[in-house]
Amino acid sequence: MITILFIFLLICSFLCLYRISKGPSPGDRVVGIDILGIIVVNFCTIITYLTKVDFYMNIALSWALLSFIGTLAVSKFLEGKGFDE
Amino acid sequence: MKRGILTFLLFIAWIFLTWPFGKEIDWQVLVVGFFISILSGYIFGEGFTESPHKFFGFKRYLWAIAYIPVLIYWCIIANLDVAYRVLHPNLPIRPGIVKVKTRLRSKSGLTVLANSITLTPGTMSVEIDSNGYLYIHWIYVKTDDIEKATEMIVRKFEKILERIFE
Amino acid sequence: MREILSLIFMIVGGFFNLFGCIGLVRLPDIYNRLQASTKCVTLGTCLTLLGMMINGPLNSSLKGFLCAIFILITAPTAAHALSRASIKAGINLWEKSVVNKLKEEEK
Numbered sequence: 001m002i003t004i005l006f007i008f009l010l011i012c013s014f015l016c017l018y019r020i021s022k023g024p025s026p027g028d029r030v031v032g033i034d035i036l037g038i039i040v041v042n043f044c045t046i047i048t049y050l051t052k053v054d055f056y057m058n059i060a061l062s063w064a065l066l067s068f069i070g071t072l073a074v075s076k077f078l079e080g081k082g083f084d085e
Numbered sequence: 086m087k088r089g090i091l092t093f094l095l096f097i098a099w100i101f102l103t104w105p106f107g108k109e110i111d112w113q114v115l116v117v118g119f120f121i122s123i124l125s126g127y128i129f130g131e132g133f134t135e136s137p138h139k140f141f142g143f144k145r146y147l148w149a150i151a152y153i154p155v156l157i158y159w160c161i162i163a164n165l166d167v168a169y170r171v172l173h174p175n176l177p178i179r180p181g182i183v184k185v186k187t188r189l190r191s192k193s194g195l196t197v198l199a200n201s202i203t204l205t206p207g208t209m210s211v212e213i214d215s216n217g218y219l220y221i222h223w224i225y226v227k228t229d230d231i232e233k234a235t236e237m238i239v240r241k242f243e244k245i246l247e248r249i250f251e
Numbered sequence: 252m253r254e255i256l257s258l259i260f261m262i263v264g265g266f267f268n269l270f271g272c273i274g275l276v277r278l279p280d281i282y283n284r285l286q287a288s289t290k291c292v293t294l295g296t297c298l299t300l301l302g303m304m305i306n307g308p309l310n311s312s313l314k315g316f317l318c319a320i321f322i323l324i325t326a327p328t329a330a331h332a333l334s335r336a337s338i339k340a341g342i343n344l345w346e347k348s349v350v351n352k353l354k355e356e357e358k
Binding site: 001002004005008009011012015016018019025027028030031032034035038039041042045046048049052054057058060061064065068071072075076078079080 | 257258261262264265266268269271272273275276281284285288292293295296299300302303306307308310311314315317318321322325326328329332333335336337339340342
Binding site for chain 3: 098101102104105106160161163164167168170171172176178180181182196199200203204207208209210211212222224
């Protein structure tokens with residue numbers, strides 16, 4: 001059953017990679033990167049479920065934080081303002 | 086006051102992250118967490134909230150608990166809706182940006198309202214005006230009238246959010 | 252029993268993730284893509300975390316709870332920031348769109 005889940009998530013990440021490489025506007029690429037970050041959180045959760053090692057949840061938490069901050073920074077950059085707003 | 090509330094919340098988050106179940110409590114970790122939360126609460130407390138006295142209204146927490154099932158229900162409906170639109174071979178979408186009006190005024194209430202609108206069927210908040218108008222991207226536009234769109238999108242959350250945040 | 256329940260939650264979450272990513276590829280413009288992917292991936296991740304929380308070590312359950320709350324707050328905020336940035340950057344809606352109140356008011 002877990003194998004099916006891994007295959008789903010792999011398909012998801014390949015679809016995101018397709019959108020990142022193809023996307024006509026820069027915004028589309030950023031959407032792909034954002035969704036890819038959340039898919040990585042899914043991977044970490046499933047590895048925690050399989051191995052019962054607590055450490056992977058720390059990676060998931062910090063990955064979610066950093067992906068969010070990166071998306072905000074890039075969107076401010078696209079908006080054409082400085083980073084200080 | 087603001088700083089005290091923020092310190093308390095940060096310390097609770099620290100306890101969530103480092104509580105050792107089944108082992109002895111490590112006092113060093115707790116003390117370090119306490120000082121770190123005092124430091125960051127002191128630095129970042131100024132821009133934390135507008136009206137700290139709202140944290141002590143007990144009824145607000147009850148309404149917040151009552152808000153969670155509403156949000157989960159609309160979230161599941163939204164996901165089934167997206168699945169239908171995505172898997173349909175003809176892509177039944179009719180997108181557009183509409184304008185709605187809200188009665189909420191406080192900043193945190195507007196934030197929670199915008200996030201809830203993004204999680205509910207077919208709508209995503211794009212821009213917030215200072216006069217209480219929201220611009221919303223709708224994946225299947227049923228009406229572009231302000232009153233009707235407000236009735237369809239905002240009302241179901243506003244009634245509860247008013248009691249939590251106003 | 253708990254294992255079966257958590258597996259069911261995780262599989263349903265995986266399906267929702269898949270729908271979101273299919274929407275990311277199939278839909279025509281950036282706003283529709285943001286809608287589909289943000290909604291589906293947020294609920295899918297929360298369901299996966301819930302499945303882990305039901306049948307996992309207690310430490311990771313608390314961390315998973317924090318992570319779910321965090322994703323529920325941040326994913327719509329990131330979508331809002333991105334859509335506002337693309338409006339400001341001048342990316343137009345899909346050509347078959349019906350109304351655009353934001354553009355009508357600028358004129």
